[in-house]
Each structure stands twice: as C-alpha cells, then as structure tokens.
Amino acid sequence: MTRFSRRQFIITAGAATAGSFLAHGCTNGTSNTAPTGGTAGTVPAANIDPADAPEVTTAKLGFIALTDAAPLIIAKERGHFDKYGMKDVQVVKQASWAVTRDNLVLGSGGGGIDGAHILTPMPYLMSLGTITQGNKVPMYILARLNTNGQAISLANTYKELQVGLDSSPLREAFAKQKSAGRDLRAAVTFPGGTHDLWMRYWLAAGGINPEQDISLIVVPPPQMVQNVRVGNMETFCVGEPWPAQTVSQNIGYTALTTGELWKDHPEKAFAMRADWVDKNPKATRAILMAVQEAQQWCALPENKEEMANIVSNRQWFGVPAKDILGRFQGKYDYGTGRVEDYSNSLLMKFWRDNASYPYKSHDLWFMTENIRWGYIPADTDTRKLVDAVNREDLWREAAKALSVAEAEIPKSTSRGVETFFDGTNFDPENPTAYLNSLKIKKV
Numbered sequence: 001m002t003r004f005s006r007r008q009f010i011i012t013a014g015a016a017t018a019g020s021f022l023a024h025g026c027t028n029g030t031s032n033t034a035p036t037g038g039t040a041g042t043v044p045a046a047n048i049d050p051a052d053a054p055e056v057t058t059a060k061l062g063f064i065a066l067t068d069a070a071p072l073i074i075a076k077e078r079g080h081f082d083k084y085g086m087k088d089v090q091v092v093k094q095a096s097w098a099v100t101r102d103n104l105v106l107g108s109g110g111g112g113i114d115g116a117h118i119l120t121p122m123p124y125l126m127s128l129g130t131i132t133q134g135n136k137v138p139m140y141i142l143a144r145l146n147t148n149g150q151a152i153s154l155a156n157t158y159k160e161l162q163v164g165l166d167s168s169p170l171r172e173a174f175a176k177q178k179s180a181g182r183d184l185r186a187a188v189t190f191p192g193g194t195h196d197l198w199m200r201y202w203l204a205a206g207g208i209n210p211e212q213d214i215s216l217i218v219v220p221p222p223q224m225v226q227n228v229r230v231g232n233m234e235t236f237c238v239g240e241p242w243p244a245q246t247v248s249q250n251i252g253y254t255a256l257t258t259g260e261l262w263k264d265h266p267e268k269a270f271a272m273r274a275d276w277v278d279k280n281p282k283a284t285r286a287i288l289m290a291v292q293e294a295q296q297w298c299a300l301p302e303n304k305e306e307m308a309n310i311v312s313n314r315q316w317f318g319v320p321a322k323d324i325l326g327r328f329q330g331k332y333d334y335g336t337g338r339v340e341d342y343s344n345s346l347l348m349k350f351w352r353d354n355a356s357y358p359y360k361s362h363d364l365w366f367m368t369e370n371i372r373w374g375y376i377p378a379d380t381d382t383r384k385l386v387d388a389v390n391r392e393d394l395w396r397e398a399a400k401a402l403s404v405a406e407a408e409i410p411k412s413t414s415r416g417v418e419t420f421f422d423g424t425n426f427d428p429e430n431p432t433a434y435l436n437s438l439k440i441k442k443v
Helices: 013-023 067-077 097-106 122-128 156-161 169-179 194-205 221-229 242-248 274-279 281-299 301-311 322-328 360-372 382-389 392-401 431-437
Strands: 058-063 088-093 115-119 139-144 150-155 185-188 215-218 235-239 252-257 268-273 331-333 339-341
Touching: 058 067, 058 097, 058 281, 067 088, 067 115, 067 268, 067 281, 067 301, 067 322, 097 115, 097 122, 115 122, 122 139, 122 268, 122 360, 122 382, 139 274, 139 281, 139 382, 139 392, 150 156, 150 194, 150 221, 150 242, 156 169, 156 252, 185 194, 185 221, 194 215, 194 235, 194 360, 221 235, 221 242, 235 242, 242 252, 242 322, 252 331, 268 274, 268 281, 274 281, 281 301, 281 392, 301 322, 322 331, 360 382, 360 431
Parallel strands: 058 088, 058 115, 185 215, 185 235
Antiparallel strands: 115 268, 139 268, 150 235, 150 252, 331 339
16 A cells, blocks of 8 residues: 655655655647846846736745746746846745645745745645645646656666566566565655656556555655665656756666656646735736746747756755756756657747646646545546636736737647547546546545
8 A cells, every 4th residue: 555654754854844744644839939138137127007016026936946946946037026026036945845835834924935836736735625734725826837857767776677658567576576575665756746646657557556566655856866876766756857867876767758658748837825816916917927938938949058057056956057958958868878859849848839828627637636546535526626726817817918929828728638658548528537447546
C-alpha cells in the first residue's frame, strides 16, 4: 500500500516544516511576441490610467527552485511587476510544496504569502480542504506557467534495462528486489500533485501498481539529487534543473521527459488566494499582465541564455547556468547516450502553443486523476470545482489589456480530447469513461 509516512518524508532540517502535511493529515498559435528590452530591470514603465491603478502595490509570491518558476523570477528581475504599478512585489523562495501550502493558508497578513508558482492540483486540494486539515482555503488559478519540462529519472542501478517510456521492464526488477527484502521507493514532490500523477501514470501504464509494488515517498525538489545519490530511491519525478543535474553528476539518468508521456501537458500554475484577488482586482490584473509579458519574454529563443543566467543566481536556484540552459533550449542528454533536440517540440513552453492559458479541460483531468488515486471523493463535482477555482476569465482580461493578438487567445476553455503515450484518450466531455478505462486505480 502506498504510504506517505513521516519516516518516508525525506527532508532536511532546514525545511522541516514541510512535514506538516503528514502531521495534519509543472490552440495551435505559435507566436512568441514579447516586449523589447535590455537586461534585467530595464523594462520601461507603462502609462497607467489612474482609474486602472492597482489598489495596492505589494504582494508576496512564493516559488520553488524549479525552472518553471522562471516567469515569476523574470517578472521581478526585469521589472515587469514595476511596469504595471506593482512596485513592491516580493518573490520569495519556499522550501517545499508543503511550506508553500502552509504559507498560502497564512496569507501575507499572517506572515505567509498571497500567491505562488504551484503544482496545478494544489489550489483545488486547498479549496476543498483536502490538504489543509479540512480548512477550506479558496484559491484561484490565474494562469498556467508552463507546459512540458518535467522528467522521470532512474538510478544508475537500472541503466542496463534501458527503461524509457515503457516502465514494464521494471516489474521483474522490482519484484526480485522486493523478494530480497528491499523497500523500493519512488519519489514525488507532493501527494496528488503533478509529479505524483506523472509517476503514477507511467508506472501503471507499464503494469506496476504504485499502490502495491513500490512505496511513494515525498521529497522536496531541491533534495532529489542528493537522495538518489545516497540510494534512498529507485526513481523520481521532478521538474528541471534537478533531472539534468542527476545526469551531469552521473548518479542517474532520464527515462523520459514528461512531454513524451503527454505532449504539451499542463504543468505549474500561477495561483493566488481568492480573497486577495476579490479584494484587489486591479492589482491582480496588473500582476497577471506582468506574468504574461514575462512568459512571452521567456519564450523567445534568444533570451534563453540570459534567462538561465538570471535564475541560476544564488537567491533563485544556486545551480550552475550550464545545468539549466540545455533543457531550457530543448537539448536533452538522457545520460544513456541518447541525445534529443526538442527545441521545436517537447521543450518547456512558457507562451507558445497557448502554454500560458489555463484550460479548464486540463484541470478536469487533474481532478479525475486525484479521484483515480483516492485523494478526493469519487462523487466530487469536478466541473463545479473547476469553474470555481479556474479563473481563465481573468487571464483573458489581462491578455486583452496587454494587447495580446486575438489568435493567441483560445476560443474555448477546452483543448479537446487528449491522447497519452500509451494510446489512452481523455475526453473532457466524459471523464467517467476515461476513469473506467484504466486498469490500475485505487477507486
């Protein structure tokens, strides 16, 4: 049985508060338009009509040291928040997703944060009270920060099996090790989050039951590399730059990038407390405009090197830029001799191909998977929930205020039927049929 016990919640003392989860309970338009500008902090101020001036100029936004937080970091470093009147926005590093959750519960008024770079399912689980001790904390998803760009890695122990998209070769290997008394572990970053769901989908598609055949453990993203180095897990799923570091340090290899599992899959979201947004609608629009503009800048190939240099700095990631740049550009060294150029396909996308727009159909998949694995009740009204949390309407308002081309604003809240690497289809018009088609599930 999968268990997230305190013993398995591997975490350093510096991030000890992350353990509170257990104690209490990442259309077809391809335009990459972006603002012109020079180096960090040089974006010129916008002319703001006094009637549109933000109600406040400050907000505290959290981020985890993952490359899909780049839009928030770039918006801060290059002055996009300042440009739209949000001159006192703070972008604050969080130790783990559990700490992010706890600080969102507090809000900035209680010493926490108002919004965050976050795993897409978390605002839903907070709104339901699932991960907040039953305390419902209404949240809004305002934008998708990226698509693609995560990876599932394996320890070098399994390199000779040449495991990639097909996880089935691991069945026999796991069975042998379990019979020898080993406690096999797969690491994810938060229960019910995106990395948890990618890991579960990949294992189950290969006939490995994540509820029975391996133990799932929670490890904060920056601690993944060290934990695989000392043999604490067989495999893990996390965003960059940690998979690339696993390869560069020769302690593991990339089995797959998650874009192979589901092309252009939704990943992180930008979310804020609903009460903050409701109280500060103009400030919210200003923040959204800054984030969207930063996403456009992040999307341009000519900005990738500067972006890698910025986020590599100690106050952000503290990771060598060379371990970030390659996969930002779509260059993937799997650590097995396999090298791929995904610059025109499966790289992390921030704006192109509608990466920023928060499709409701994608959030419906996340909620269906949370039902699949028993995180939320099977009778949850997922459509009602998505309508309450997903504020794609605010995304549209900000995009229009930013003069985003009409062709880059999706006409529908659904991207339609999605197809996974194993041929499984998710039709957002019939999530129950999708759920019923899956052989391995908890419900």
